[in-house]
Amino acid sequence: MTQLRKAKIAGTGMYVPPKVVTNKDLEAVMDTSDEWIKQRSGIEQRHHVEGIGTSDLAFEAAKNAMTAANVSAEDIDLILLATLSPDHQFPGSSAVLQAKLGLSTTPSMDIKCQCSGFIYGLNVGKLFVESGQYNRVLVVGAEAHSPVLDFSTEGRDVTVLFGDGAGAAIIEASDDDSQIMHCSLHSQGEFANRLWIERPGTAGGEWLTEAHKAERQHFPYMEGRYVFKHAVTRLSEVIHETLEKNDLTLADIDHFLFHQANLRINEKVAAMLEIPEEKCHNNIMRYGNCSAASIPMLLDECVRQEKVKKGDIILMAAFGAGFTWAGSVIKW
Incomplete structure (x- = not known):
């Protein structure tokens, strides 16, 4: 083969x-x-x-x-x-x-x-x-x-x-030796309505009505505390899973790049896992939550600031609407 x-x-x-x-x-x-x-x-x-x-x-x-x-x-x-x-x-x-x-x-x-x-x-x-x-x-x-x-x-x-x-x-x-190693991917659609934009959409056979607008269904909705709790749990889980799939430990990781949704989520995850502060990189203070763009933006900043060196091992983890969550390890 x-x-x-x-x-x-x-x-x-x-x-x-x-x-x-x-x-x-x-x-x-x-x-x-x-x-x-x-x-x-x-x-x-x-x-x-x-x-x-x-x-x-x-x-x-x-x-x-x-x-x-x-x-x-x-x-x-x-x-x-x-x-x-x-x-x-x-x-x-x-x-x-x-x-x-x-x-x-x-x-x-x-x-x-x-x-x-x-x-x-x-x-x-x-x-x-x-x-x-x-x-x-x-x-x-x-x-x-x-x-x-x-x-x-x-x-x-x-x-x-x-x-x-x-x-x-x-x-x-x-x-x-540079490579993208195993990626762990998950979703849990039963919680879709905890973080979403409900309209416009085809659900129920209607796209966007004045009633939908009156109910503010065309604006983003988030059940903040619920999302926060699930994000902390799922990020911690997928970090452990991704490490295990790649036969690594937390100590093997040189850089942790978490999705930039909320600095408090990332701080809580890092504290729970006892990750040294200097290994966790954040730029949410300057850019806010850029959803799918957050991790690649953070990675690029770390590379251009020469924080990432040849041979370094990077762990990335994200959680978002869907719910979806994912982890990946890169050897630079």
């Missing part, structure tokens, strides 16, 4: 739109405060789009990743775009990104696994490269949340948490 080749991340990139929205800015449009937001989430500011959408953010992040990997768009065999905030209901934003990259018939696919989307995409890309079907895969996590947020006091619990941005990675065959 032919042995599968290994897949690695050859380059990373990120992009956030230039508009910065601070907690003080939000104080001007809703009943909230800088102190309340920081205490609850650790967030100090976030970036919001102006006149552009998800595929535009993805395009910029992809260009940066390709530069880092020293490849061109023509070298890409497959595009995977993880997002919960597509440019349009259809077609998928991956196809829009493909056109913006100037490609002709390169296959593209959207992955809608919310905050776990990048790790899901990483696993899909890894399998394609390992199998030999494709030599190089572009995986992007991109989100433009701000156009669908409710900037009123009634919507503040969700709105203060989210930002816009994109992160990307180039996956290709590895000729050394």
Whole structure:
């Protein structure tokens, strides 16, 4: 039986739109405060789009990743775009990104696994490269949340948490010890309505009515405490599972990159597992929750700041709507 080749991340990139929205800015449009937001989430500011959408953010992040990997768009065999905030209901934003990259018939696919989307995409890309079907895969996590947020006091619990941005990675065959190792993926749809945007949608045979709008079903809804509790539990579980599947221990990991949903979730998980503070990286204070983009953005920052060195072992873990959760180990 032919042995599968290994897949690695050859380059990373990120992009956030230039508009910065601070907690003080939000104080001007809703009943909230800088102190309340920081205490609850650790967030100090976030970036919001102006006149552009998800595929535009993805395009910029992809260009940066390709530069880092020293490849061109023509070298890409497959595009995977993880997002919960597509440019349009259809077609998928991956196809829009493909056109913006100037490609002709390169296959593209959207992955809608919310905050776990990048790790899901990483696993899909890894399998394609390992199998030999494709030599190089572009995986992007991109989100433009701000156009669908409710900037009123009634919507503040969700709105203060989210930002816009994109992160990307180039996956290709590895000729050394660098590799994407086992990924652990999970979902639990019975809790879908604890964190969602209910409308527009086809459930019940109706798309979006005035009654739906009156009930605020077209704005994001989150049952915060419930999500927090499940996130802490599932992140801890998937970290242990991912370590076990890769025959590693917590002490073997050089860098922990958790999804940037809430700094307090990450702090609690790290404390429960007794992970040293210097091994846990966070950037939520500057960008807020960028859903599928959070982990690749954080990875790119760590790489460009030279925190990650050749041979380092990185563990990534995410939890999000669906519920979905996932973990992955990378040897850099």
